[in-house]
Amino acid sequence: METDLQLESTVWVGSKIYRAVLTGWQFNWTELDKKNRDKKTISVPVAEVVGVEEGRVEILPQKLIDDTDKVFTVFYVKRSSTGSSYGLLWTLGRTQFSVPSRVLRDQWTKHLRAALKTHSPVRPNRLLVFINPYGGKKKGRKIYHSLVAPLFELAGISCHVIVTERANQARDHLLKKDLTGFDGVVCVGGDGMFSEILHGLIGQTQQEAGLCENDLTVTLQPCPRHIGIIPAGSTDCVCYATVGVIDPVTSALHIIIGDSQPLDVCSVHQASGLVRYSVSLLGYGFYGDVLAESEKHRWMGPLRYDYSGTMMYLSNRSYAGIVQYLPADPLLSSPRDRTRCLSGCSVCSRSTERLFPHSSDAGSLYSSHYNQFSSDLEGEWVTVEGRFRCVSLTCMSSSCPKSPLGLSPSAHLADGTGDLILVWDTHPLGFLKFLYRHTSTEDQFDLPFVEVHRVKAVRFSLPPGKEEEEYEEIGGLSGGMDEEERGYIETVSRSGSQQHLADRGPGREMTNLQKTGNPFLCGLCCSKAPAVSVWNCDGEILPSIEILSRVHGQLVRLYARGIEDGAAVHCSEDIERGCTLQI
Numbered sequence: 001m002e003t004d005l006q007l008e009s010t011v012w013v014g015s016k017i018y019r020a021v022l023t024g025w026q027f028n029w030t031e032l033d034k035k036n037r038d039k040k041t042i043s044v045p046v047a048e049v050v051g052v053e054e055g056r057v058e059i060l061p062q063k064l065i066d067d068t069d070k071v072f073t074v075f076y077v078k079r080s081s082t083g084s085s086y087g088l089l090w091t092l093g094r095t096q097f098s099v100p101s102r103v104l105r106d107q108w109t110k111h112l113r114a115a116l117k118t119h120s121p122v123r124p125n126r127l128l129v130f131i132n133p134y135g136g137k138k139k140g141r142k143i144y145h146s147l148v149a150p151l152f153e154l155a156g157i158s159c160h161v162i163v164t165e166r167a168n169q170a171r172d173h174l175l176k177k178d179l180t181g182f183d184g185v186v187c188v189g190g191d192g193m194f195s196e197i198l199h200g201l202i203g204q205t206q207q208e209a210g211l212c213e214n215d216l217t218v219t220l221q222p223c224p225r226h227i228g229i230i231p232a233g234s235t236d237c238v239c240y241a242t243v244g245v246i247d248p249v250t251s252a253l254h255i256i257i258g259d260s261q262p263l264d265v266c267s268v269h270q271a272s273g274l275v276r277y278s279v280s281l282l283g284y285g286f287y288g289d290v291l292a293e294s295e296k297h298r299w300m301g302p303l304r305y306d307y308s309g310t311m312m313y314l315s316n317r318s319y320a321g322i323v324q325y326l327p328a329d330p331l332l333s334s335p336r337d338r339t340r341c342l343s344g345c346s347v348c349s350r351s352t353e354r355l356f357p358h359s360s361d362a363g364s365l366y367s368s369h370y371n372q373f374s375s376d377l378e379g380e381w382v383t384v385e386g387r388f389r390c391v392s393l394t395c396m397s398s399s400c401p402k403s404p405l406g407l408s409p410s411a412h413l414a415d416g417t418g419d420l421i422l423v424w425d426t427h428p429l430g431f432l433k434f435l436y437r438h439t440s441t442e443d444q445f446d447l448p449f450v451e452v453h454r455v456k457a458v459r460f461s462l463p464p465g466k467e468e469e470e471y472e473e474i475g476g477l478s479g480g481m482d483e484e485e486r487g488y489i490e491t492v493s494r495s496g497s498q499q500h501l502a503d504r505g506p507g508r509e510m511t512n513l514q515k516t517g518n519p520f521l522c523g524l525c526c527s528k529a530p531a532v533s534v535w536n537c538d539g540e541i542l543p544s545i546e547i548l549s550r551v552h553g554q555l556v557r558l559y560a561r562g563i564e565d566g567a568a569v570h571c572s573e574d575i576e577r578g579c580t581l582q583i
């Protein structure tokens with residue numbers, strides 16, 4: 001039987017006989033027994049077919065073609081559970097079909113390719129690829145050329161590949177060069193490389209739209225080009241939180257089939273204008289200190305975060321601050337509702353309608369007219385003041401291998417809000433409990449010194465006088481100094497000497513600061529700690545402390561679909577069937 005997008009015939013897979021059917025959006029083949037009765041059906045959505053080739057074809061590790069003229073090979077997405085992470089691993093499924101004639105083989109390849117074109121209009125044809133050769137374990141080039149490029153070639157995607165030679169090259173390229181003809185931009189690297197692409201694409205889109213990024217009140221234009229992430233970094237938090245696994249082949253397959261996951265982005269401003277954008281972590285206090293400390297130990301590789309985390313934990317810091325936030329509508333969702341943002345999330349879908357009320361579909365989001373000035377900053381601000389272990393804002397769960405459910409397990413990727421986590425100063429064991437709960441399913445917000453709020457914007461400022469201080473006295477792990485020692489403890493003006501005053505006393509032992517020049521280590525040996533921390537903005541230290549951050553709902557789109565919940569799937573069956581998940 002043959003119509004425009006439908007075809008049905010007998011086929012052989014190996015020595016077994018099947019009835020293969022293409023019904024526009026689904027391709028399936030059913031094993032027949034000797035009496036022509038149906039046995040098992042394998043079903044693949046056309047949207048998840050990667051490519052169709054004449055003959056017997058192998059792709060990975062390298063392409064091998066045996067052009068048998070009555071055979072065609074179909075490549076498609078196949079799923080398996082990872083065991084360790086929440087999401088599902090995708091691999092390239094491959095089935096070789098034999099048919100009675102070459103004419104029928106040609107009909108099958110023609111129809112399958114036509115179905116692919118009709119049902120997958122969102123697939124990329126041309127991509128701009130940036131490889132950071134120094135990211136993570138420095139395997140970016142190898143990962144791309146051995147695992148990803150052959151898949152793109154199979155899918156007929158043409159790529160312009162740039163191996164970067166310096167930091168910010170990818171960002172600058174996107175800001176300066178004409179991107180016409182490219183459907184998306186792919187980064188091969190870690191969160192830092194993703195951040196470059198994010199800044200380049202957002203900046204380029206606002207330039208083209210004539211919008212001023214420095215103006216906090218402006219509604220930014222969503223980026224028309226998708227971002228693909230091939231994970232090859234030390235921390236691949238954005239990939240993990242949007243795909244559920246860190247696996248280059250899985251990510252390449254999401255790119256090929258043109259999956260689309262909108263993502264909220266925070267813009268971070270200081271008085272003079274935009275500082276940076278953030279998606280995963282805007283953190284003051286502990287996470288800022290960990291990052292600042294880790295920069296000095298880059299040679300340790302990814303382990304530097306564990307080392308610095310331990311050092312900063314032992315330093316026992318807390319910081320004074322004033323946090324103001326604009327709560328999101330509590331009727332829409334809550335950071336304590338114990339739900340998770342999974343593939344096809346209904347909270348995010350409803351947000352699309354709320355954020356883009358005049359668009360009937362995602363494609364028209366970019367051509368619709370916006371109110372240039374947003375009403376998102378209107379509402380009742382709440383103010384809290386005190387000492388905090390950390391103040392963190394995240395637009396998404398920020399799940400990562402260190403914390404499989406993330407900083408805020410019920411946060412949403414694309415709901416136009418962020419979660420503000422306030423950890424008040426507390427006993428060291430309490431803070432350890434808070435940190436430790438990130439590694440399990442125990443609720444890290446169910447602690448008396450922790451608050452979480454779903455917000456649209458956050459402002460952070462220092463209490464009057466604090467902006468003048470660099471160091472202050474702490475009780476901490478090294479408390480209990482006598483009066484004589486206290487005499488040496490003063491605060492130092494930010495504009496004054498960087499030297500720790502306790503180091504100036506006569507006949508005093510060398511402190512860690514003197515030995516290492518590192519003010520962060522002082523908390524281990526004496527009662528001095530910096531009065532202020534720094535902001536960690538997706539792995540970059542911000543130049544300012546007093547900031548205002550605002551969430552821009554669905555500002556960018558990734559080639560991803562959110563986390564497919566392995567627990568909701570009968571995996572063995574799905575591995576065989578390679579079918580879409582019903583969550």
Ligand SMILES: CCCCCCCCCCCCC/C=C/[C@@H](O)[C@H](CO)NC(=O)CCCCCCCCCCCCCCC
Pocket residue numbers: 191192235236237280281287290291305306309310313398400402403407432435436438439536537538539540
């Ligand atoms: C007791 C075990 C506690 C484990 C606690 C794990 C919490 C992990 C939360 C990770 C959140 C990552 C958010 C994503 C941030 C990225 O945009 C950014 C750029 O890649 N990464 C970092 O800034 C890198 C930030 C890395 C932060 C790592 C913190 C490690 C803490 C270790 C504390 C050990 C205490 C031991 C006491 C004896």
Ligand SMILES: Nc1ncnc2c1ncn2[C@@H]1O[C@H](COP(=O)(O)OP(=O)(O)OP(=O)(O)O)[C@@H](O)[C@H]1O
Pocket residue numbers: 131132133134135136137163164165166167168188189190191192193194196232233234235236539
């Ligand atoms: N050719 C290059 N040389 C040096 N730095 C580069 C180059 N290309 C990109 N970078 C920078 O390297 C930084 C880290 O890259 P990436 O995120 O890919 O790896 P990573 O190992 O996960 O990073 P991090 O160590 O910061 O977690 C990025 O901020 C990026 O700007």
Ligand SMILES: [Ca+2]
Pocket residue numbers: 264394395396411412413414415416417418
């Ligand atoms: Ca969000």
